Amino acid sequence: MTHIMVGDGVLPWWLSGAGILASVVLVTIASRQVTRTGSRRAIPATGVMTALMVVVMSIEIVPIGYELHGTVLAGIILGPWFGAISSLLFNVVRAFLGDGAITNIGLNTVVTWLEMAVGSMVFSRLRPFAYRGRASLCGGIATAVSLSLSTLVFLAIIALSGVEPASAVHTGSFDVATGTFDPDIRSGGLVEVHLPGSGEHPEATVAGLTPFTWFAFATLFLGALGWAIEGLVTGVTVGFIARIRPALIGLAAGSDGRGRPTE
Amino acid sequence: MRLPSVDHSATSGSSWLHRASISDKVSLPLTGFGVAAISASPVPLVSVYAVLMIVAWSASLPLARIVMATILPVPMVGLYALSHWQSDWSVIAVILAKGMVTVEASLLLMLTTPAPDLLAGPTRWLPAILSQSLVLTYRAVFTLWDRLASVQRAIQVRGGIRHRRAHGFPWEAYGTPLLRLPQVGGIIVGMAVIRAIDLSASYEDALRLRGYRGLMHPTRRDGARRFPAAFILWGGCASIVGIAAAVRLMGWDLAG
DSSP states (O other), rough: OOOOOTTTTTHHHHHHHHHHHHHHHHHHHHHHHHHHHTTTTHHHHHHHHHHHHHHHHEEEGGGTTEOOOOOOHHHHHHHHHHHHHHHHHHHHHHHIIOOEEEEGGHHHHHHHHHHHHHHHHHHHHHGGGGOOOOOOHHHHHHHHHHHHHHHHHHHHHHHHHHHOOTTTTEEEEEETTTTTEESOOOGOEEEEEEEEOOOOOOOOOOBBOOOOOOOHHHHHHHHHHHHHHHHHHHHHHHHHHHOOGGGTTTOOOOSSSSOOOOO | OOOHHHHHHHHOHHHHHHHHHHHHHHHHHHHHHHHHHHOSHHHHHHHHHHHHHHHHHHHTOHHHHHHHHHHTHHHHHHHHHTTTOOOOHHHHHHHHHHHHHHHHHHHHHHHHHHHHHHHHHHHHHSSSSHHHHHHHHHHHHHHHHHHHHHHHHHHHHTSSSSSBBOOOSOOOBBOGGGGGHHHHHHHHHHHHHHHHHHHHHHHHHHHTTOOSSSSSOOSSOOOOOOOHHHHHHHHHHHHHHHHHHHHHHTTOTOOO
16 A cells, blocks of 8 residues: 655645645545435445554555555445545544654545545456456456556655755746856846756766665565555455455346346 | 554553643644654754653653554655655654654554544534544444454464464464465455444444434543643643744754
């Protein structure tokens, strides 16, 4: 499961603020959607799936620093709108019991919701194939797709967190006569402008790669191991639920998916 | 930290911090949040960590568990810190310390405040669907822990996680091979989820029959604030955040 695990005051304020704003918009839309169309019976399931994520959160696969969370399973059972509510509640609990980063609740809510929504969407696409004992495979595929996508979003957020709007741009001046920019602000140009990516302080590199590139490689490598484990567990769980309570994951009981009864 | 042990500490303790009003104890996470947001040097952060540890000690909280909980996120936070490596170890130390201080400050509130008191406020102002889900989440955590603890005991009495036959049991115990663990884990999670959803739905029905309308009531009235605790907590919060702001504004390089 992907989440941004840094303390308050580490990420830029504009990024944390944007995350909080996005999560407020998301949860507002989700609340309206579930109030308008959702069943009240889904509220206990929302509580249980949020609780499941809280409980599984405490199981860390220590060698690779990966935490299982069951977010995709929650997405498959709850769908994207109840998933948004579950995502917010889970991240609030996690902030107070785990990471402590209250300002990152917004960003983490969005990333967690993305995992749930993509997992739910992929599984719903695969649902026609999820009969005859193939529900596990469909659950595993949905998990792998969802986690890999959310990890890319996570890396994009981390990359953005290294950007300060005030310093992401660099000074220069515009020469009206030639219509060109000169990086030297003392060159007598008319307007001082800022060009991205021309910082005075070259970024430190390790073996020719930036620290962020190393971080991205490490995250993707360790993440891939985690996706495999989480995909396996989620797949088996989905397969088990498909046999015992198929309606919980949107499958028709006693059917092979084409309207024909199973024996 | 596991929610059942946090809940046990919050409900069984009787220290001055346990007795303090929740509106005063909110100053603890605010202190952590404020200092983490302001500080650019590790020294104020480490100092606040130590001060909060003294507060935890004075309230007879489990110090070793708190330290462990604050250290657990360090590998992931450290990885993030290294991704912003600029040949300056103090930056890494600041990022790590910010994570540890905010975790510690939040835990002090959670370890000394029963969940109904924590949830009473949010259930009043959150939309009904959120507040009801929050209350059922709290209840379901214990149901799931109970189920998972039973399964863990079952795996142990079958010989634990091992490939060969386990010895030392008065019965034939063949253990659960490590490679089968994801499969066993999936079935356990599936069983726990189905059982917990059924229980949670019955629980909500029972609550509604007894007049539940989505509001939780605190275990005691918040009006009974105790002056020394309020003074210590809010005074301490203002002083610490003020000192951290002064250090930042004056540009004192405490790291030397």
